[in-house]
Amino acid sequence: MKKIASILTITIFLGSFISCSSDNDETDTEKPTISVNYNEGFPKSCTVLKKGSQYTIRVKTSDNVALASYAIDIHHNFDHHTHDDQGSQCVLGAIKTPETPMIFMESYPINGDTQQFEIKQTIAIPDHIDSGDYHCQISVIDATGWQSRTSIDIKIE
């Protein structure tokens, strides 16, 4: 029984070691937020953009520590390969083969110790691109490396 007692003592000792050493160094485990669901938010689901026009993408982002960068990706959805996360169902055009689809892929830094940030990015829709269904994905990363995304079905005509 002595042996069992000594083993139990060691177990308790180890157990306390484990519980005592839980660290106080806080880590950032929160993702940033991203939303177009406010009055000025743009584009909303099923928005039709005109070729040759300029638009300002407006998306609200926030983070508990600091935002670091954001990205805008516009690519065609002629093959219906994906859909948006806005809960709405836009009526998609017929499936077709792309010829000269618009490809927009840009990322931008968010400088300083910014916790609230509204993306206001002006983009020009070129004239000579394929019309049809497009997909607009906006994403944001905070200083820790957490990413949040939102994606919206749009049309270009």
Add this chain to the structure above:
Amino acid sequence: MYRNITIPFLLLCSVLFCQETYNIKIKVIDKYSSLPVSEAHVTIGNQQAVTNSEGDFYFDNIKAQKHRLTITHVGYQTYTTEIIIPTSVADFIYLEPKESLLDEVVISGDNDKKLLQKKSLSTLQVEKEFLEENRENSLMQTLKKIPGVSAISIGSGQSKPVIRGLGFNRVVVVENGIKHEAQQWATDHGLEIDQYNVEQIEITKGAASLLYGSDAIAGVIAITPGKLPAKNTLTGEAHLTTRSNNDLIGASVGIKKRYTNWYYKARLSHQNYGDYRVPTDKIYYENYVFDLHKNYLRNTAGFNYDISSSIGYISDNFHTETTFSNVYAKNGFFANAHGLEVRTSRIDYDASNRDIDLPYHKVNHFKVINNSKITLPNHTLTIDAGYQNNHREEHSEAVPHGYMPTPESSQERLFVKNTYSLNVQDQTYAISGHKIKTGINLEYQNNTIGGWGFLIPEYNRFTAGLFLYDQYEIHKNLYVEGGLRYDYGIVNTKPYYEWFDSPVTDSNGVVTQQRLQRASDENLKFGSYSASLGISYLQKKTSYKLNIGKSFRIPLASELASDGVNYHMYRYEEGSINLKSENSYQIDGEINFSSKNLDILINPFVNYFDNYIYLNPIPEYYETLQRYKYTQSEVFRYGSELMITYKVNTNFSVSGALEYVKSKQLSGSKKNFTIPFSPPLSAIFSAKYNIKSQSFFRDTQLFADLRMTAKQNDIVPPERPTDGYSLLHLGAQTQIPLISEKHPLKIQCKLNNIFDNKVYDHTSFYRLIQVPEPGRNISISITQKF
């Protein structure tokens, strides 16, 4: 009494009037099990030998006089006797196992014969009975019940090993002495090994690099050849299994035939399963909602065909076996989110739960291995040689991405890897009290790639290692072991250019279309030492072990030179060509108490990495995908496993097992975070009840397992915290002498997750897309031996 005396030799000697000498052969047998005892150390006068796998030892040219014969073995009481050559020598010597079971401790709570060997590093021996009783869809899921061992799974049929929270290349899987080489770095596929063909596994937790090569930082899962059948016998078994959750059917047939010296073994296995069911009809991932048809996780069906055969020859001092095996598996990936990217498709996935549509992967793993053992006086020489070919393809619907137009085929990735291995090891007993092993390991890998998605480059890799290891018996219950190893490696990566044009803006603002270079020709050299020193102190009922070790790992080609979109994870992965070898320093301890009714085992460890390599998500983009870069940081880890087994009476036993590991990064941009895939605190409580044999039902057993897992809040991006859970499994097995009295039919029935709880496994690949673990499952299996 027959004595193995070489008569011609004797006659020759008599004629020459020299002093008579004799050759002797004696078999060493376990007193209780009557099984041969291999690796026993035998001394006659100043000559030494070791028993072979048949328990035999041989001495040549023993003088006709009185000798002292001593047989020692860690698991047995030392046997000493006086022999007089040639008159009083027994053919068989029976050894009495040590009362405290020094070599092997049966953890009898599960009655599953998990055996522990007393080396200074904690080693567990897993027997076939345990594997049969706990059989899940894949080998690693079967082994998950062992504290300290977990699995990174994708779907229901694929999983890879994790020991104490470390996985991928840090765990070495060895089959028949040769390191299994596939695409271990990837999260999205499993181990290409036929689980029905596994009879015995040795699991070492802790830095086992010394004997197994530099990658074994976290431990080793060594699949060892099964026991040899007796001379002139033919044995075999047929096995059928079915599982309700994924409508699995599995069959495996194996035979073993042995003549006197020659023998062969063969096995065929097949598993075919449908989509698995989860206890939910909706999956919420980010802002998406996926509706599941009848709770089926769309397109997770699969199958595998495995074949293996070996031929061997065993004689007094030579044993050789050559094994050919081929594993072919194909399985689908969840269709709504191919990894993290949300997909829609025109494929009618719900038409059948058994078809495998895009996206899917298939893999073929072919192996030829030769194991040879030569027993010489005072030496045992082991040579293991192997060739492996791993051919893996991933297919998905061709979708344009960024500047990449729609590809023409569905083949997204192709990896073909050839690995040639040679291990030579010598074990010598020439110095009394010492068991010295020296060896050399050579390995050459050649990896080629294909498909439209680029992630890792083609490469060649050559590694060579040299080691010296000694186990020294200071006192009959105090052992010291230690060793030193040096490894040298060369990694040569090949250049890669994309197959499509991307616009590139130069410093003058001029845009040109270019084929971007993703990998370059690099020749990288690595070399480092591993060392280990341990002590084991054995008492009648208690034993103590302490081991300190330094191990290292050469960075993988994926860690050095990845540069591309991982569509599974929808992220951009980048290697770092200037990564250093990963160094790990570890202290392992073990306290074992073992009495008639109670067994307690505690395995604490502390571990420090000065430059742990992991894929770190950084706050930057590449073409609007988040960049993940292979980074090195200091990591401190500690933890422990605890196992308690109590035999209430001869028919009823209970056991509890606990595992805990805590990891913390001490430097770098993720300072204070844990490392990826950290398993949560978890416990398994088991109970087992044996019912006395009735006329028709024999060895009936009822068993229950309760797995309780704590919440995992210790995460690193992009992981999410995972809630705790408990799952209850019940099972029963019995044997019915239906066809044969000698080999009754074994029937097993198991009920997993009986309450159909919706739980998430923190280390499952699908956890990232909020897919719960499989729901309730009934499995029935029958085994007939002959």
